[in-house]
Amino acid sequence: MTLALSSEPFARPQGDRRGRARMAGWVLALVLVLTSSVSLNVGASGVNLLEIIGTLARGDALDARTRLILFDIRLPRLAMGILVGAALAVSGAVMQGLFRNPLADPGLVGVGAGAGLGAITAIVLGASLPVTMQAGLGIYLVPVAAFLGGWLTTILLYQISTSRGRTSVAVMLLGGIAMGALAGALSGILIYMADDAQLRDLTFWGLGSLAGATWTKIWIAGPLIVLALAAAPFLARALNGLALGEAPAAHLGIPVQRMKNIAILSVAAATGAAVAVSGGIGFIGIVVPHLLRLLIGPDHRYLLPNAALLGASLLIAADMVARVVIAPAELPIGIVTATLGGPFFLWILLRNRTLLDM
Amino acid sequence: MLTVDHVSVWLARKRVLEDISLRAEAGQITAIVGPNGSGKTTLLRAITQELPYAGKIYLEGTEIGALRGWELAARRAVLPQASRIAFPFTVLEIVRLGLSAGATAAPDTRALEALARVGLSGFEGRYYQELSGGEQQRVQLARVLTQVWAPIGPHGPCWLLLDEPVSSLDIGHQLEVMELAADYAARGGGVIAVMHDLNLTAMFAQQIILLASGHAIAQGPPAHVLTDDLLSRAYGCDLQVGTSPAPPIPYVLPQMARRTIQS
Numbered sequence: 110m111t112l113a114l115s116s117e118p119f120a121r122p123q124g125d126r127r128g129r130a131r132m133a134g135w136v137l138a139l140v141l142v143l144t145s146s147v148s149l150n151v152g153a154s155g156v157n158l159l160e161i162i163g164t165l166a167r168g169d170a171l172d173a174r175t176r177l178i179l180f181d182i183r184l185p186r187l188a189m190g191i192l193v194g195a196a197l198a199v200s201g202a203v204m205q206g207l208f209r210n211p212l213a214d215p216g217l218v219g220v221g222a223g224a225g226l227g228a229i230t231a232i233v234l235g236a237s238l239p240v241t242m243q244a245g246l247g248i249y250l251v252p253v254a255a256f257l258g259g260w261l262t263t264i265l266l267y268q269i270s271t272s273r274g275r276t277s278v279a280v281m282l283l284g285g286i287a288m289g290a291l292a293g294a295l296s297g298i299l300i301y302m303a304d305d306a307q308l309r310d311l312t313f314w315g316l317g318s319l320a321g322a323t324w325t326k327i328w329i330a331g332p333l334i335v336l337a338l339a340a341a342p343f344l345a346r347a348l349n350g351l352a353l354g355e356a357p358a359a360h361l362g363i364p365v366q367r368m369k370n371i372a373i374l375s376v377a378a379a380t381g382a383a384v385a386v387s388g389g390i391g392f393i394g395i396v397v398p399h400l401l402r403l404l405i406g407p408d409h410r411y412l413l414p415n416a417a418l419l420g421a422s423l424l425i426a427a428d429m430v431a432r433v434v435i436a437p438a439e440l441p442i443g444i445v446t447a448t449l450g451g452p453f454f455l456w457i458l459l460r461n462r463t464l465l466d467m
Numbered sequence: 468m469l470t471v472d473h474v475s476v477w478l479a480r481k482r483v484l485e486d487i488s489l490r491a492e493a494g495q496i497t498a499i500v501g502p503n504g505s506g507k508t509t510l511l512r513a514i515t516q517e518l519p520y521a522g523k524i525y526l527e528g529t530e531i532g533a534l535r536g537w538e539l540a541a542r543r544a545v546l547p548q549a550s551r552i553a554f555p556f557t558v559l560e561i562v563r564l565g566l567s568a569g570a571t572a573a574p575d576t577r578a579l580e581a582l583a584r585v586g587l588s589g590f591e592g593r594y595y596q597e598l599s600g601g602e603q604q605r606v607q608l609a610r611v612l613t614q615v616w617a618p619i620g621p622h623g624p625c626w627l628l629l630d631e632p633v634s635s636l637d638i639g640h641q642l643e644v645m646e647l648a649a650d651y652a653a654r655g656g657g658v659i660a661v662m663h664d665l666n667l668t669a670m671f672a673q674q675i676i677l678l679a680s681g682h683a684i685a686q687g688p689p690a691h692v693l694t695d696d697l698l699s700r701a702y703g704c705d706l707q708v709g710t711s712p713a714p715p716i717p718y719v720l721p722q723m724a725r726r727t728i729q730s
Contacts, residue, residue, distance in 0.1 A: 122579055123592025124559030209553035349564055352553040356517050361568035361614070362540025407554030 130411035133404060137418035141191070144422045144429075148190070149183050151429050156183075181324075188331075189322040190428050191421040193387045196334045196379040198420025199341050201394025202401075202412055206348035207372050208278055211402070214394050215380040219262035219285050222292035224384040225315070226299075227258020232310050233299045251314065252326065252385035259381035262288055267373055276369045278355075316441030317390035319428050330382040337379035338417060344372055345409040352407065392446045393420050396454050403457065423450075468492055469514070469626060469657060474522035476509050484509050484520070485681045491674060493624030493657035496648055498668045500661075500692075501678035502702050507661045508548065510678065511630050514659065515545045527623045540568045543626035544614035548634070550607050552595055558582070558606050559591035565610035577616060581609035586643055600635040608632060608644060618656030627651055629660040633667060645671045669693055669717045677701055693717040 121128055150158040156178045164171060171179070197215075204213045215221060231254035266288055270281035303311060347368035350358035359365050383390075397420045401412055427445045434440060469491040476484035484506045491497035499507045513520040516531065516539070524531045526542065534542075544565065552561065562578040582588055585605040590598070595606060608629075615625035627648065633641040641664070648658045649671050662668045668675060668689070675692040677685040679701040685692045698706045698719065705725040708717045 122559055124557035125591075126557070126560070206553075211554065346567060350568075352556065353550060353561075353564065354547065354552075356515070357545070357547055357550065359517070359536060360515060360540065360545040361564065362535075362537035363568075364536055402554060406560065407556055408560060 126406040126408070127411070130405040130408065130415065133401075134411065134415055134418065137415055137422065141418050141422045141425075144425045145187055145191070148187050148425045148429050149179070152178065152183060152432060185324050185327055186319050186322040186428070187425065188327050189319050189386060190425040192327065192331055192334045193319070193383040193390065194393060194421040194424030195338060195417035196383040196420075197390060197393040197424070198397035198416040199338055199413055200376045200380045200383075202398035202409070202416045203341060203344060203348065203372050203376050204394075205398055206344075206351060206409055207369065208282060209352060209354075210282075211399060212395070213282075215376055219266045219288045219292070220259040220377055220380040220384065221389065222289040222296075223262025224255040224259035224381060225389060226262075226292040226296050227254040227256070228252075228314050228385075228388075229296045229299045229311060230254055230258070232307050232314065233303045249326075249329070252329070256381045256385035258292075259384060260377055262292065263373065263377035263381070275366060276373075278369075313441055314388045316443035317388035318431070318439070318441050318443075319387055319424075320439055321386070326386045330386045333378045333382040337375035337382075340371055340375040341413045341417075342410075344368060344375075345413055348372075348409040349407075388441075388443070390424070390443050390446060392443075392450050393424060396450055397423060399454075400457065468525075468527060469659065470523075470525040471510070471514065472523040472525065474510075474513055474520050474524060476506075476513050476518055476520045478509070478518075483681050484513065486522075487676075487678075487683050489676050489683070489686065491657060491659050493626075494652055494655055495673035496652050496658045496660060496671050497674040497676070498660050498662045498672035499676050499678065500663075500665065500668055504680075505678040505701070506681045507678055508630055510676075511628060511659065511661050515543075515628055526626070537568075540614065541625075542615070542620060542622055543628055544568075544611040546608055546611045546627070546629040546632055548630045549600070550603065555594050555596060557591065558587070558593050558595055558598070561595050561606055562591075562609045562613055565613035568614050573613065573616060577613050578609070581612045581616075582606075584612060584647060585609045586640065601637065601640060604632070604635055605640065605644070608647075612647075612651075615656070618651050618654040624655055624657050626657040626659065629658065631661050631663060634663060641667060665693060665698070665719045669719075689717055690715075693719070 146158065156175050161171060161175060161179065200215045201213075204215055205211050207213070228251050231251045235250050235254075266281060266284050267276065269284050270277050300308070300311060347358065347363045347365070350361045350363045351365070351368075353361075355365055380394075397416050398412060401415050401419060405411055405415065424442070424446075427442050427449065430449070431440045431442045431445045471487055471489040471491075474484065474487045475482060487506075487510060489497070489510075499510055501507050509518065512518045514524055514531070526534070526539075531539070559578055559582075562581055565581075566573050566578055579588070579591060582591055585608050587602065587605055587609065590602070590606070595603060598606065611627060611629075615627065618625055629648065632648065633644050636644060645667055648660065652658045660672075662672070672689060675685075675687065675689055676683055677692050677697060684701055685697045693708050695706060695708050698708065706719055707723045708719055709723065710717055
């Protein structure tokens, strides 16, 4: 409860957290700008943002190496971090709202397991594809397979849980667990077949990384993620109503079924695209919405945009740590988010137990 | 007027409501009563479009299924039986959910007014989940009230559909909530309530429909429906209805019942 004590400067009634939520939005936007600037400044090479600005201010051209590092390595990586972080956090918040459960995660609707299966299939069996196909897809084979895997699982699960035009959230949750187990078993068979080099690739992919960021990947995943994020504001009021239950939401005039369709499709698109380009980065989708709910309340009109900002900042910050701690080598980012985020999250949970029990 | 025209409802191939017809007038409280499992809530759920049904239901002459969700939301609000909510919303945030569904842009202070109407002034900053069951029920009522605040809207009377609105309230708050519903009706709105308490029903309802195992066994004003014979048949025990001295209102006391099982 300590987070809920600051007094409002305006004459708002008690229990009105909109002012604080808007303020949080501005602060988080500022934090994102700051982390982004620092992120551009940090890396294995000694390229420094201040020096670059100095050079540009003197009217000199940047040398080829600096340009390469800035525009082809650090900027795409930053852009991908922002996209993926926002996608994971917003998808998490939308899923939790839809399932009315703070522990729901895009992983539950099959995106995670399906994408994982797709990626593993590509890594293990990719070498046995016809050479022309291998050459055509090249390094995009794994992301494309991951995206397809995630999408197919989600669509299949959606079909299973929808009958006569109504999607049962409970069937979807349980079906997701079953499909996840099935995808896990199939992945297990493939892992059993994999050789040592492939196993290394699998492990690295499973832990996630922004290291492979290129402008091409961003042009592939970016539009999907942006489109899905753009749908989120239209879902906010519906998700608020849904917190009361499905029938009360419908009585408020919310088109519940259409809203579910949009929510599931946009989450599948955003997480599918994010997982495809960055691998399995856990944690962001659960922690970010949770923190924000403690800070500004569960009103989705503010929760969703703030989740995008905080998710992006957190992922960029984690990526900086991943790049620096064992430079010039890199840690997978999933290790960083889990080791730093896990204990922090536990600490937050212990401090707010009474609020969470409700 | 809200008209139920020969409505039947099947749940899992079993007919739970059989050929019910009902005319509820605006300006009155219409109560649906009957023993457990008689189909009271099922009838209300058909009216609120939660369950598929055979037959027709009209709201002011328009078939209710033909109205869009938001059109319906501007003309009737529904109080559910028990409401667990998913996230730690404050009382004020819950009440405001009704505000955003209403027909017209309502002033921000409406939520506080509604809380005052249900006797919960000062509760706006509390978390919904830390309230008692009765308080939660009244918060939901405040939310429902803000949704159809004006008893007469641009399309005619607005309706409150209440599923056991007083079930977890103490006697003081029971009277307060029923008076609130009566006031809404007196100002031109319509109220349909599923009721367990026959005495409150007798006091406040102008129309009663008595259900037993899916059939309507009586319909009409309290003096007409609340009789020894009809109630004994519906509830399966020997009930005697008394009448209070002026104003004459029927009442039923459990002390006056002879249980058929014991005799």
